[in-house]
Amino acid sequence: MRTREGGRIVDEAEVIARVRAGEPEAYAELVRAHTGIALRAAAALGAGADAEDVVQQAFVKAYCALGRFRDGSAFKPWLLSIVANESRNTVRTAARQRTLAGREAAFVEAESLIPESADPAVVTLQSERRAALLAALEQLGEEHRLVVTYRYLLEMDESETAQALGWPRGTVKSRLNRALRKLSRLLPDFRPREGREGGEERA
Numbered sequence: 714m715r716t717r718e719g720g721r722i723v724d725e726a727e728v729i730a731r732v733r734a735g736e737p738e739a740y741a742e743l744v745r746a747h748t749g750i751a752l753r754a755a756a757a758l759g760a761g762a763d764a765e766d767v768v769q770q771a772f773v774k775a776y777c778a779l780g781r782f783r784d785g786s787a788f789k790p791w792l793l794s795i796v797a798n799e800s801r802n803t804v805r806t807a808a809r810q811r812t813l814a815g816r817e818a819a820f821v822e823a824e825s826l827i828p829e830s831a832d833p834a835v836v837t838l839q840s841e842r843r844a845a846l847l848a849a850l851e852q853l854g855e856e857h858r859l860v861v862t863y864r865y866l867l868e869m870d871e872s873e874t875a876q877a878l879g880w881p882r883g884t885v886k887s888r889l890n891r892a893l894r895k896l897s898r899l900l901p902d903f904r905p906r907e908g909r910e911g912g913e914e915r916a
Contacts (some may be wrong), residue, residue, distance in 0.1 A: 725788045732779055744772055747792055750867060754793050757847075757862050758800040767803050771796045790869065790877035797859070797877070849899040857892035860885060 723746045731739040751771060755764035775792050782791060846866075850858045863874040864885075875882045 726784065729779060729782060729788070732776075737776075740776055743788060747789055750789065751792060751796050754796045754862075754867055755800050757866050758797055758859075759804045760800040763803050767799045768796060771799045774799070787873060787876065790873040790875075793863070793867070793869075793877045794879060845900060846896075849896055852899060853892060853895055856888055857895065860889045861892045861896065864889060 723742050725743065728739050728742050748768065751768040752764050755767040755771075760767040771792065775795050778795075782788070850861060853861070859878060860874060863869045863877055864871070869877065871882055871885055874880075875885045878885065880888075
């Protein structure tokens with residue numbers, strides 16, 4: 714499995730093999746390749762200001778569990794399943810729900826910077842739509858919120874989403890369909906982009 718790190722391609726299987734063979738410094742390549750999406754996942758799942766700590770801990774746990782990583786699998790959804798668990802633990806330990814405003818701010822901060830040349834009106838509209846989507850997601854149950862977050866906010870394909878959540882693909886489809894029906898009632902203008910179903914991995 715390959716993923717893109719900056720302008721070059723990282724061969725995940727090759728890097729993992731190097732780590733297992735006694736080259737722990739090679740793990741930094743996986744960290745660089747996946748930090749961005751891991752931060753977005755933690756923020757979207759409610760880690761808020763603790764997102765960086767959650768991601769750091771998730772990378773440590775993933776490193777310690779590399780011996781159990783199944784050869785031929787994609788690293789990203791496996792990592793994000795660990796990020797999701799760490800995010801839930803953080804929220805429970807803090808004994809408080811993150812406010813919607815805090816979650817939105819954290820998610821925006823974790824996203825790639827918007828080019829300065831971008832049309833301000835378009836940027837504002839996109840921000841408003843994202844805020845409306847996050848507000849609607851708060852009204853869904855955890856399973857529906859998770860599947861929409863992975864498929865559309867994190868732009869993962871169906872197979873990656875199934876692996877990250879530990880669900881069969883059929884379960885991902887059915888829960889996603891139910892979640893989208895609920896969102897369409899909450900947000901009549903909501904039109905999700907089609908997720909990826911193959912092709913090159915993106916960090």
